[in-house]
Amino acid sequence: MGKKHIMVLGAGLVGSLLSTMLAKKGFKVSLYERRPDMRKTQLDGGRSINLALSKRGLKALEQIGIDHKVKKMCIPMHGRMIHDRAGNLQMQPYGMNGEFINSISRAGLNELLMNEAERNGVKIYFDHKCTDVDFDKPEAKFENEQGEVTVGADFIFGADGAFSALRNAYLKTPLFNYSQQYITAGYKELVIPATPDGDFAIASNALHIWPRGSYMLIALPNLDKSFTVTLFFPMKGQTSFETLSHKEAVQEFFEKEFADATELMPTLVDDFFGNPTSGLVTVRCNPWVKGKTALIGDAAHAIVPFYGQGMNAGFEDCFVLGQLLDKHEDLNRDLLKEYEALRIPDAEAIADLALYNFIEMRDKVADPQFILQKKIEKRLNELYPKKWLPLYPMVTFSDLRYSEAHAIGKKQQAIMDEVLKQPSVANNWEQLDFEALVEKLG
Amino acid sequence: MGKKHIMVLGAGLVGSLLSTMLAKKGFKVSLYERRPDMRKTQLDGGRSINLALSKRGLKALEQIGIDHKVKKMCIPMHGRMIHDRAGNLQMQPYGMNGEFINSISRAGLNELLMNEAERNGVKIYFDHKCTDVDFDKPEAKFENEQGEVTVGADFIFGADGAFSALRNAYLKTPLFNYSQQYITAGYKELVIPATPDGDFAIASNALHIWPRGSYMLIALPNLDKSFTVTLFFPMKGQTSFETLSHKEAVQEFFEKEFADATELMPTLVDDFFGNPTSGLVTVRCNPWVKGKTALIGDAAHAIVPFYGQGMNAGFEDCFVLGQLLDKHEDLNRDLLKEYEALRIPDAEAIADLALYNFIEMRDKVADPQFILQKKIEKRLNELYPKKWLPLYPMVTFSDLRYSEAHAIGKKQQAIMDEVLKQPSVANNWEQLDFEALVEKLG
Structure with a gap:
């Protein structure tokens, strides 16, 4: 050369x-x-x-x-640590075999x-x-x-x-x-500092999500035991960066929507108005x-x-x-x-x-149908590890081309959409004909 | 003010x-x-x-x-004057009632x-x-x-x-x-001059089209009795502006594909290499x-x-x-x-x-199914002039908003797709239940 x-x-x-x-x-x-x-x-x-x-x-x-x-x-x-409004936590693992992503x-x-x-x-x-x-x-x-x-x-x-x-x-x-093309949401970075005794304030081994439908908060851990928190939020409209225009509104909104996180963010309001709002x-x-x-x-x-x-x-x-x-x-x-x-x-x-x-993270992760689908796909992967790898691990933990992963993911979703339409599948999903499902992938 | x-x-x-x-x-x-x-x-x-x-x-x-x-x-x-490879002509009127567009x-x-x-x-x-x-x-x-x-x-x-x-x-x-976004076709302008005795060389009251599947030639009349001719043609690939790279290739291609037009274009080859190729x-x-x-x-x-x-x-x-x-x-x-x-x-x-x-002009206008659809839509318009105006006249001769015309056009096409699926509709289309079709538009 x-x-x-x-x-x-x-x-x-x-x-x-x-x-x-x-x-x-x-x-x-x-x-x-x-x-x-x-x-x-x-x-x-x-x-x-x-x-x-x-x-x-x-x-x-x-x-x-x-x-x-x-x-x-x-x-x-x-995995994803899902925080609901009441502060309940649910861990959704990313991988099928303990795989992880790295902050x-x-x-x-x-x-x-x-x-x-x-x-x-x-x-x-x-x-x-x-x-x-x-x-x-x-x-x-x-x-x-x-x-x-x-x-x-x-x-x-x-x-x-x-x-x-x-x-x-x-x-x-x-x-x-x-x-x-910009999406209608923008983002702003905030922080959950380390605790006074120098530890992580929430579990360090997860990507935390507060899914709230049309918006969400996420948090990723840092080596200094703080978390970088990001609010993904509409740029314009009724509930948006435009309407969160004064300190009281921000504090009140966060306390209502993200109570458990807000407790851990002493500089929330200053960060909110000090940090830029960026487009996506x-x-x-x-x-x-x-x-x-x-x-x-x-x-x-x-x-x-x-x-x-x-x-x-x-x-x-x-x-x-x-x-x-x-x-x-x-x-x-x-x-x-x-x-x-x-x-x-x-x-x-x-x-x-x-x-x-974005739709999955801010909305679907809190949806029982989505959680059921994850369960069924996990079983499919356990039974046929070479034939059915769900989309997220395919994109994140394999090196299959993105274009192939996307194509396979569409096929998987069509199959799962059919499965989830079946009445009482939530109760009897373990009796599904898993082999037949895998064969539909072709 | x-x-x-x-x-x-x-x-x-x-x-x-x-x-x-x-x-x-x-x-x-x-x-x-x-x-x-x-x-x-x-x-x-x-x-x-x-x-x-x-x-x-x-x-x-x-x-x-x-x-x-x-x-x-x-x-x-x-209307559109369609020229096939053999030089046969077919006039497809634009309007339902003699309307016209203007060159x-x-x-x-x-x-x-x-x-x-x-x-x-x-x-x-x-x-x-x-x-x-x-x-x-x-x-x-x-x-x-x-x-x-x-x-x-x-x-x-x-x-x-x-x-x-x-x-x-x-x-x-x-x-x-x-x-x-550029389409894969570009264009080049050519000319059919007036005849030696100062007349239009082809019918002046039409937009002429030589539809050839993946490309086409069109001609619009000018006041000086010439026609401006435009070749819409792939920029790259097996049959493209790239491959029509020398005089003999151009002349031969035109004679084979657009014989009746080529006879009327004495400066074809010079124009082809003298005029720019432009993107769309x-x-x-x-x-x-x-x-x-x-x-x-x-x-x-x-x-x-x-x-x-x-x-x-x-x-x-x-x-x-x-x-x-x-x-x-x-x-x-x-x-x-x-x-x-x-x-x-x-x-x-x-x-x-x-x-x-572009697909319609270069390809569909020569398709018997397309011509049948036009016939059926013409009848629908005659029977229900206020309820069924085909897409082309809706866009060209009405001032309904483009967005509304587009939405209505999609509904019409879905209805016509169903109709054209019926066996032997080509022979018995006059027996269709036209009122029922119009009512489907809602």
Whole structure:
């Protein structure tokens, strides 16, 4: 493999991982980041504080040999802990065999990935804002403190996030298909601090959900024993961020809807008015490759956070690219087009799944029919572990392509819809003909 | 109504009509156009040469009192003239009662509308390229030959087309939903000139179609007795613009597929390689209003041309705005939000209908089932003229809202799908229970 020079735009999670992977495969890699070095400066976010890392993300970290380091930063979450209005708890395990997802700090992981990139010879240029890209040369223009610079490379990857500069340059070209769609809910981050004696205030091994129909609160544990709490809530309308406009309204609303959590949030009202309200966007586009440039991660496929797959999908892009580099033994346009053809259908699938999962999390997890379905699917999996893996573990704990998981999930749901229509199935589900159900999957 | 100052971006068809309407209602109107004055300079297009003007467009021209002038520039087209491979012709009337659509020159109509705007006191600034807009002040930045100017107004309308500068400014704001989707076909314009003795080479009172399954040729008459011919054809793939890459291939393909037209196109091959190949995009967005600015026409809702409604939809935007101005007696943000709420669902509907009509035009018009359906629907309309108006005349010759027409059209199609499933319906359709069919519409 030749010592080609690869430029990566964006030193976020995906850009830093991609740069490390490319450097390990022998490329010269330059990584350009719009913001200052987060390892030296406190950045205020607008980005989520912690994330869920699962199989697909770990696979990419294994590919570059740092999964063990990363695992030390993780807090396992074995299931959803559902909180009803009365404060009753119900644990719904994620996996069929004790599998778990991992709560991890976005900043912590990003810093580790930047360090790994530099350790492998990647040069990172901070405070460089990309303003334009020539796809064919290829070269990129940047604004920095000194003024404007233009830099060339053999290939350029845009790992520059949901508001990608490279993708904005694509947008000015003919025949580029593009869509950005916001859901009607936005989100705001809050906090449950550690207890006075330095412990987790609620169970640490779960992703906590307060499902309330059209909105929800969730909480993920942090290493410092606090929880990052996120309210997903309508942006406009009768019960919305617009109507929670003064302190008393917020306090009263939280006490009524999320009483057990509110007790644990001493800074609730200050956080509510001090922290930003952010939108939730799905970005889809096609193509991902133009000339000698390509999009990757959120730049190619920003998704809503409800499947916990945003980072994992971006890391899987890198993993697939790494596999293709091993196969082609060089980076060229054919490889990029193969990457694009493989990943666009998978990105479409996880975008759809993530949108659907908001409904599941905020509403269905509290529904007896949903809980019954989970029970039946668990039994199906126990009896036919190779033939029936429910959708959530298929997406989260397997590395089946997202597009295949989505297709299988639709078939499973159609079968389960039929089953759940049967009268008194809640009482006699154990007498179902499980083999016949599995055979319907084909 | 106060003498507010309105800025309109884009002196195309919709911008010029809108400016005239606003000036007639007593506003001071400034119209800014990126290109030079088309009345003084030959512009090379990239835009279609002629268009179909129908009810909704005419209604807006009536509103500003110039429908009579425009009608003099029109050539009526009473139906689709279908050409099969053998050169056989079949006329499919558009209306139930002799209604017709009008072929009109884009440039001719645009020049007339610019003249009308100026006659009503609108000041047009040519060679002004809008580079940015402040929505709240509001003001717009332009580049012109002298450099950069910033101009303020009370309200700004973006009538600046499918690649709108105002919409591009919206795209940089949070929570803006946006989609641009190209279909896999593009188009190229060709010509059938007048005969040596100065007559139309084929029937002038029809829109000619050579439907060929996955592609088609169409022809619309011009006042100079020529026809503008448009090939709608896949951009990529086995039979596509990519594969028609040399003169012999083009000539041979046309002779095989469109023999009767090819005889009448002496400059076919030169035109084919001299004229651009253009893409076909659908643009959808939401909101259309930000601060004291609003989108209108293609800037808000670019659609594919297959229903002949692009210009008509844009003109109807102006008509609706004119009605709202009469109702509110002033231009303000409430009025703009009402315009937006009324027009977004209608724009969504005509965008969908236009996409569907490509399939109808290139494929279904040659299908015996389609022709049978048209016969049955014609009978339904004769028997129940107030209850059953087929979709095409509903969209083209009525001013029912596009969204309502679309909803009724879906119901009609579901009823007709059932009817067409009946065995030997082709032979005994006259014995159908027509009253029962009409009643199913509800």
